[in-house]
Amino acid sequence: MSAVPETADVVVVGGGIVGCAIARALAGTNLSVTLLEARADIGDGTSKANTAILHTGFDATPETLESRLVARGYELLGEYATQTGIPVERTGALLVAWTDEEVDALPGLKDKAERNGYHACEIVDSAEVYRRVPNLGPGVLAGLTVPDESIICTWTTNLALATDAVARGTRLLCDTRVTGVVVGAKHTTLHTTRGDVHCRWVINAAGLGSDYLDAEFGNHRFTVTPRRGELLVFDKLTRPMVPVIVLAVPSSRGKGVLVSPTIYGNVMVGPTSENLEDRTATGTSEEGFDFLVSKGRALMPSLFDDEVTATYAGLRAATEHSDYLIDVDATSRYVLVGSIRSTGLTSGMAIAEYVTELFDSADVDVTPRADLPAPPTMPNLGEHVGLRPYQDARRIAGDAEYGRIVCFCERVTAGEIRDAFASPVPPCDLDGLRRRTRVMNGRCQGFYCGAHTRALLDAQSGRQ
Numbered sequence: 414m415s416a417v418p419e420t421a422d423v424v425v426v427g428g429g430i431v432g433c434a435i436a437r438a439l440a441g442t443n444l445s446v447t448l449l450e451a452r453a454d455i456g457d458g459t460s461k462a463n464t465a466i467l468h469t470g471f472d473a474t475p476e477t478l479e480s481r482l483v484a485r486g487y488e489l490l491g492e493y494a495t496q497t498g499i500p501v502e503r504t505g506a507l508l509v510a511w512t513d514e515e516v517d518a519l520p521g522l523k524d525k526a527e528r529n530g531y532h533a534c535e536i537v538d539s540a541e542v543y544r545r546v547p548n549l550g551p552g553v554l555a556g557l558t559v560p561d562e563s564i565i566c567t568w569t570t571n572l573a574l575a576t577d578a579v580a581r582g583t584r585l586l587c588d589t590r591v592t593g594v595v596v597g598a599k600h601t602t603l604h605t606t607r608g609d610v611h612c613r614w615v616i617n618a619a620g621l622g623s624d625y626l627d628a629e630f631g632n633h634r635f636t637v638t639p640r641r642g643e644l645l646v647f648d649k650l651t652r653p654m655v656p657v658i659v660l661a662v663p664s665s666r667g668k669g670v671l672v673s674p675t676i677y678g679n680v681m682v683g684p685t686s687e688n689l690e691d692r693t694a695t696g697t698s699e700e701g702f703d704f705l706v707s708k709g710r711a712l713m714p715s716l717f718d719d720e721v722t723a724t725y726a727g728l729r730a731a732t733e734h735s736d737y738l739i740d741v742d743a744t745s746r747y748v749l750v751g752s753i754r755s756t757g758l759t760s761g762m763a764i765a766e767y768v769t770e771l772f773d774s775a776d777v778d779v780t781p782r783a784d785l786p787a788p789p790t791m792p793n794l795g796e797h798v799g800l801r802p803y804q805d806a807r808r809i810a811g812d813a814e815y816g817r818i819v820c821f822c823e824r825v826t827a828g829e830i831r832d833a834f835a836s837p838v839p840p841c842d843l844d845g846l847r848r849r850t851r852v853m854n855g856r857c858q859g860f861y862c863g864a865h866t867r868a869l870l871d872a873q874s875g876r877q
């Protein structure tokens with residue numbers, strides 16, 4: 414890329430859920446928006462590897478910005494999911510108390526939920542807990558229900574927001590890492606790995622890299638500590654054992670390990686919580702595996718008679734601040750969106766709404782455009798949410814490619830892979846194709862379909 418000639422009104426740095434949500438929101442006004450992502454694809458950072466729970470915010474710290482934006486994000490993303498086809502399952506959650514101390518904590522947690530504006534929690538006895546989740550191990554004393562916690566597809570969320578942002582006119586530049594910033598009187602120049610980019614405003618949604626970018630604006634107000642969360646994924650046969658999200662009672666040591674159904678029809682156990690220094694350490698570890706096996710076995714021993722088919726890890730962008738750090742510097746025309754640790758999937762759209770309000774207060778014109786395109790219709794990656802193409806006889810009759818299975822574990826068809834390549838934000842590698850279709854995401858992890866999928870990707874790359 415040679416130097417980009419136009420000056421955008423706004424450059425958003427970071428193509429995770431938060432950056433894509435902000436780009437989409439601002440592209441819904443008359444502002445011109447450019448979205449810069451260091452990696453080859455959007456959604457390839459923390460947003461691709463989390464526990465994928467659409468949080469009500471019942472357990473947030475009351476009266477924080479995070480609690481407000483999580484509750485608002487729950488509403489906004491829930492509505493957006495209905496409009497776009499992002500799969501969501503309204504499973505509900507159950508906090509389980511195993512000790513007297515945890516039983517004593519339940520009324521306080523119910524009260525906290527109410528202070529967060531969430532009034533549907535109920536304390537239940539052990540018989541009711543076992544009625545709801547019969548496979549829990551022995552020793553449950555009581556529980557707290559959270560009927561509105563839900564599971565969602567984090568990959569489709571990120572992709573829908575990016576697709577929508579692009580449809581609204583956002584210029585998306587991947588493989589473009591910001592390496593330096595020069596703030597001028599009227600314009601800012603961003604030095605990137607693919608040339609200079611000019612703009613009026615910069616929004617820093619760079620997640621694990623947000624403190625480095627903040628320092629380019631002369632600030633030294635926080636340091637990101639990557640906090641690794643490892644997870645185990647169980648085979649689909651286990652899914653009936655976990656009808657709701659099973660949560661631990663939080664303690665001073667954190668939220669604890671959960672057992673949850675996934676939107677792809679599996680069960681997962683995790684996450685761990687470990688502060689690291691390496692911001693790229695997304696590999697899993699033997700210690701993490703052993704920890705989750707011992708914790709998980711106590712929660713649900715019979716689950717561990719079945720097979721773990723995959724493990725993965727994500728890095729929370731933790732900082733020394735306990736709340737979100739969202740701040741406007743009107744002099745430098747700069748917005749920091751930092752410290753979005755463990756709730757940004759849920760809150761992303763509310764953060765975008767909040768940033769739009771902050772722009773309004775800084776006298777930037779954010780009047781909504783009248784000519785917005787319809788939101789995108791996303792392919793359904795949910796296992797128990799509507800029909801998938803291989804199940805849809807009418808669709809297959811109209812296009813035989815939807816009846817030609819490429820990935821047998823996840824039942825992904827050639828038609829879906831073709832559609833992903835033809836989409837407005839296409840994949841550029843196998844992992845990106847996996848996030849758009851579920852290909853190679855099953856129990857064989859690509860052992861059978863990997864070569865065929867690679868050939869499809871290579872053929873597509875040859876055509877471009």
Ligand SMILES: Cc1cc2nc3c(=O)[nH]c(=O)nc-3n(C[C@H](O)[C@H](O)[C@H](O)COP(=O)(O)OP(=O)(O)OC[C@H]3O[C@@H](n4cnc5c(N)ncnc54)[C@H](O)[C@@H]3O)c2cc1C
Pocket residue numbers: 426427428429430431432433449450451452455456457458459460461462463464465466467468589590591592618619620621622623626640641642643684726727728729753754755756757758759760
């Ligand atoms: C284990 C775990 C479990 C979680 N569970 C949940 C959950 O159940 N529910 C929930 O709501 N949230 C959850 N989260 C939190 C959620 O995943 C994050 O808050 C959210 O994904 C953060 O999105 P983001 O856009 O800020 O960051 P990211 O997705 O990391 O995006 C930031 C992007 O910025 C890019 N970037 C960085 N530096 C630069 C630069 N200099 N130039 C250009 N680009 C740059 C990166 O490449 C990256 O793609 C969890 C997180 C983890 C790790």
